[in-house]
Amino acid sequence: MNTTLADFPFFPIEFDLHAKQVNPAQQAALLAYLGTARSTDLFVISHGWNNDMSDASRLYQNFFTEVRKELQAARIDLTGRSFAVVGVFWPSKRFTDKDLIPGGAASFDNPQEVLDLMEQLESLRGLNDDPSLDADLDRMKSLAPRLTDESDARDEFTELARKHVPRVSVNTGDEEALPQLFDLSPSEIMDALSVPVVYTGPVNDDGGASGFLESDTSSTDGGAAGLSGFFGGGVVNAARNLLNLTTYYTMKNRAGEIGANALAPVLRTVHQQAPDTRIHLIGHSFGARLVTAAAQALVGNTPLNSMTLYQAAFSHYGFSGDFGKGKPGFFRNVVFPASIQGPLSITHTPNDLAVGIAYPIASMLAGQNASAFGDQNSQYGGLGRNGAQKSDAVIGTLQATSGKYAFEQGRIYNFEASAYIKEHSDICHPETAHLLLSAIAGK
Known part of the structure; x- marks a missing residue:
């Protein structure tokens, strides 16, 4: 039996670590509802970096409250259309990003950094279902205070961390492959990740950053004039960077598996049983990877009517026709x-x-020029930061609710959103709802 979300019929579907439905009755309820033909359109939304279902539920509630308000404002002609929502819930983990907060203090291997590392290790319990994970995390916690002074401790810590990175991943293209994580020695990994990275761009009025990251080897005391943020620096921060990278590749793999092997079959069944229902995919963060992996698995057998990706956490070359290696993005x-x-x-x-x-970390391991860390020129850049690169995307700006979009069928559109989106999870606005409804208006 369905519930409601911002007055939309709402159907949660939860998946586990193995891309299996937690409760098959959830899909049955969705199909029973669609069998009544009471909704012409189905929104399918996936969260990204959330530790629990309450975070995701809050995101969905806030986002669709804005969608409901925009529908009521009737700025877009959707006459005769009615909507239901599927909310995807999947087990994800959040990055630790304290060092990227503009204005954060830069410090090298001080006692607080060790405590932060210990806290981050504790947060990784449940990262996967490897029975050795908890014991490995306990061992890494015991190694943490020794990392600065003992090379053997650093080597063991690195080996334990990369042990829990999936070596074989679905939905992984060359644009994001990172063989360095397994090919480099533990000491080479820690050396690369120990390089401090500082934020050198301006900070806007409400604390949002609008510049780029670059490495800084000029200072060893953690301070530099005119810098507004700090990323990494020192052995303990290298360990934290490594754990972030471990989390990134685990979540990347999981999002792809759940999208391709769990969500896609649900949507295929929806189309088979309710072929006139329009399907619109919405993804935030790693949820964007999840719904994109589902779309890829459905190529040739299930038409989808639109896809809207808010601050997507995967490669900006993912939709490229050729990202420089003579082959397309994945x-x-x-x-x-x-x-x-x-x-x-x-x-x-x-x-x-x-x-x-993750992209500056990847660049550090690859030995890439620091001036391109994460920007549109970087091999390791993200969609949520740069939009789709080398993809023939139409370039635009996220508009006010009074604005008009000129969408064409089957095209990619990059919308620079700095005026409204101030940080990664800041996607619940009238303007983001207006974009979604404008995109579906013709489909």
């Missing part, structure tokens, strides 16, 4: 040939430092 076939009949809309902003966390 998700290129989602748009060419298309499984998405309507527009694919992407919001992006340099205010989103969270999307940039």
Whole structure:
């Protein structure tokens, strides 16, 4: 039996670590409802970095409250359309990003950093279902105070961390492959991740960042004039960077598996049993990867009517026709040939430092020029920061609710969103709702 969300019929569907439905009755309730033909359109939304279902529920409630308000404002002609919502719930973990807060203190291996590392290790319980995980985390916690002074402790810590990174991943393209994590020695990894990275761009009035990251080897005392933020620096912060990278690749793999192997079959069944229902995918953060992986799995057998990605946490080359290696991005076939009949809309902003966390780390391991860390020129850049690169995307700006969009079928649209989206999870606005409803209006 369905509930409601901002007065929309709402159907939660929960998946576990193994891309299995937790409660098959949830899908049955959705199909029974659609069998009554009471909704012409189905929104399917997935969260990203959330530790529990209450975080995701809050995101869905806040977002669709804005959608409901925008519908009531009737600025977009959706005559005869009615809507229901599927909310995807999946087990995800949040990055630790204290060092990316503008104005944060820069420090090297002080006692507080060790305590932060211990807290981060504790938060990783439940990261996967490996029976050795808890024992490994306990061992890493015992090693944490010794990392600065003992190379053996650093080597063991690194080996234990990368032990829990999936080596074989679904939905992984060369644009995000990171063989360095397994090919480099533990000491090489820690050396690379020990390089401090500082935020050198301006900070806007409400604390959002609008610049870029670069490495800084000029200071060893943790301070530098005119710098507004800090990322990494020192052995203990290198360990924290490594754990963030471990979390990133685990969540990346899981989002892809759940999208392709769990959500896609649900949507295929929806189309088979309610073929006239329009399906609109919505993803935030790693949820954008999840719904994109679902779209890819549905190419050729299940038409989708639109896809809107808010601050997506995957490669900005994912939809590329050729990102420099003579081959397309991994998700290129989602748009060419298309499984998405309507527009694919992407919001992006340099205010989103969270999307940039994994990419500077990847760049550090790859030895990439620091001046390109995470920006549109970086090999390791994210959609939520830069939009779709090398993809023939239409370039635009997220508009006010009075604005008009000129969407074409089967095109990619990048919308610079700094005026409204101030950080990674700041996606619940009248303007973001207006974008979604504008994108579906023609489909």
